[in-house]
Amino acid sequence: MLRCACQRLTAVPRQQGRNCVDTARLFSVSASRRADFTHAVIGGGVVGLAVARALAERAAAAPLSSASSSAAPASASSVLLLERHSDIGTETSSRNSEVIHGGLYYGADSLKTQLCIRGRQLLYAFCEQYGVGHRRTGKWIVAQTPGQREALEKIHAFAQSYRGGRASLEDDEVLPLRWVAADEAKRREPAVRAAAGVLESLSTGIVDSHGLMQTLLGLFEQAGGVLAAGSPLVKITPLGSGGSGGSDDDAPGSRGWQLHVKPADADEETVVTAETIVNAAGLGAAAVHNMITQRDSSGNSNKEPPMKLYYAKGNYFSYAASQPRVTTLVYPAPEPGLGGLGTHLTLDLAGRIRFGPDVEWVDDPTNLAVNAAQLPRAIEAIKTYLPGVDASALQPDYAGMRPKLLPAGGVAKDNKAPDFVVRSEPGYQGWVNLLGIESPGLTSSLAIGEMVEKLVYSS
Structure with missing residues (x-):
């Protein structure tokens, strides 16, 4: 089983060859410098790991084109995975039934149905390829x-x-x-x-969710990704004019994103920059969403009501x-x-x-x-x-x-059950937002990673 060690979010090593490490570089705090990372994924549960692995393997094989990326990442590692806890997958991802769902309950036009079925097919193949414990129980x-x-x-x-x-x-x-x-x-x-x-x-089965997450982490780091565990976010700043011209160049995030991280034992914040961000924070997804939407490009309070989970x-x-x-x-x-x-x-x-x-x-x-x-x-x-x-x-x-996404007894406007939200956030550039990712999130994780990769690289 693949497994690599994470590092604290204070510096990123410059790599020489495959396994050699030279001197460390402190993260940039200046918007004028090139971004530290091409992508930053927020949340180290199974969905965040699947997204980060998909992006890292894509970036390693074919970096973003100049049309969709203002600059190549300054770091040898192009994808950063931020996790607020000291280890991956300590919340919803490790506290579930570990069931590989069939996709029976969510409706024909539901994203849950689409991603569950595709994810189930990908997951069985993944487990076979990498030796992750699983069984088709029915x-x-x-x-x-x-x-x-x-x-x-x-x-x-x-x-x-x-x-x-x-x-x-x-x-x-x-x-x-x-x-x-x-x-x-x-x-x-x-x-x-x-x-x-x-x-x-x-088609229903069970899977070793911990083994799955460790394997995803190993593949992510093998592709050059960096896990920063114990790195809670305290602020997110979209870079860009935020003007009303209507073009992507005016949108918040058009010049990248600043992510402010402050570990519990740190005296000061560390600031990292990324060209794109993915909110895969699970239970904390609303808090991450609100860090962005409750502040305008000048840092002033926004009148939009905060999101609630x-x-x-x-x-x-x-x-x-x-x-x-x-x-x-x-x-x-x-x-x-x-x-x-x-x-x-x-x-x-x-x-x-x-x-x-x-x-x-x-x-x-x-x-x-x-x-x-x-x-x-x-x-x-x-x-x-x-x-x-x-x-x-x-x-x-x-x-x-x-x-x-809704309280007990809540029904969506179309009288349907709440669906997954996986979208490039309107009004912003370089922000993919994942909200309400509950069951069948474990089953759907690889398909969600696949979908996010397409959203990022098609924009």
């Missing part, structure tokens, strides 16, 4: 009532009709599903209750008993408005069972202590599809946090 979506059966039938109809941009299909590889007959279900998973039917997703905490529960034994993932039929897919049964690569996540709306994204008071409700939900579960063997395990 997933059962189970119904207990006629209403839940109807929900499964809608999913099945969607999967049959969805083409993913293809005019025709020779096989069932985009969203492969099948109904599991009652006798087969009883034979394969006798402990699972599915009174009204089972719909099986054949909402936080759905998910509690997970471990299972210590050896029975009942289940060998596939089990999800309850989806119910609108829950903010998640229900408390489901997942497996790790060793075959151990865990349950979760539930949904608990909180105000503080750092509130990651497992709420043991949620356990009785989780047991009630689990028993609907696994009646033989030993409640005494369930224990609080860990909690994750999902950044939501």
Whole structure:
């Protein structure tokens, strides 16, 4: 497995040859000098790592053309990955079910559907190529009532009709599903209750998220990228006239970006410059967004209301008993408005069972202590599809946090569920903004990296 060491954001080594390091260069604080980096990616979760790796490998192979880049980077490393914590992937990326999702729930015109399906295909191939632990487990979506059966039938109809941009299909590889007959279900998973039917997703699996992130980091650094962990941002300044002429040359960011970083143990800020920035900060994405939009080009306060994210905490529960034994993932039929897919049964690569996540709306994204008071409700939900579960063997395990674009019960203007936001931010040059990247963000990560690369290099 690939793994490289990160460095503090105080200096960047000049490289001589492949592995030789000469004297260090302090970062530029002057807009008149060439940018320290071609790209800066903010956020070292799995999505930020996938984006940074894609940009670093592209930049290493073919730097930005003069039409889209004012100058070549002054550093031998063209991509900087900023992470506020002391290590990568300590937030949402390491606190989830580690499920490779099929892409069943988000609608035909949803970016989530597009990126989940493409990401799933890329992820399986990536894991095979680099030896990242994973397994195609399949997933059962189970119904207990006629209403839940109807929900499964809608999913099945969607999967049959969805083409993913293809005019025709020779096989069932985009969203492969099948109904599991009652006798087969009883034979394969006798402990699972599915009174009204089972719909099986054949493309669902599980992945070692930590191994995935370490491999992405190794590839990023192998391509010349620099990880600066323990580097929280305190200010972002778009460089450019910010005038009203309407051309890209007048847009904020047209002359690059200054990023002000102040580690907790530092007395002063360090300022780095980049030609383009990508906000992949996950739980902190709204704060990064507001650093830019709440100040105009002169540093004055902006009247635009600040962006707000909402936080759905998910509690997970471990299972210590050896029975009942289940060998596939089990999800309850989806119910609108829950903010998640229900408390489901997942497996790790060793075959151990865990349950979760539930949904608990909180105000503080750092509130990651497992709420043991949620356990009785989780047991009630689990028993609907696994009646033989030993409640005494369930224990609080860990909690994750999902950044939501709408609060509990919130519905978008078009009456659809909130989608991923992946866009070149209007009114700015050189800023790609990623907002509301929750599930299926892990599955979609490589596809998001691919999409961001295209956005950056097409502008």
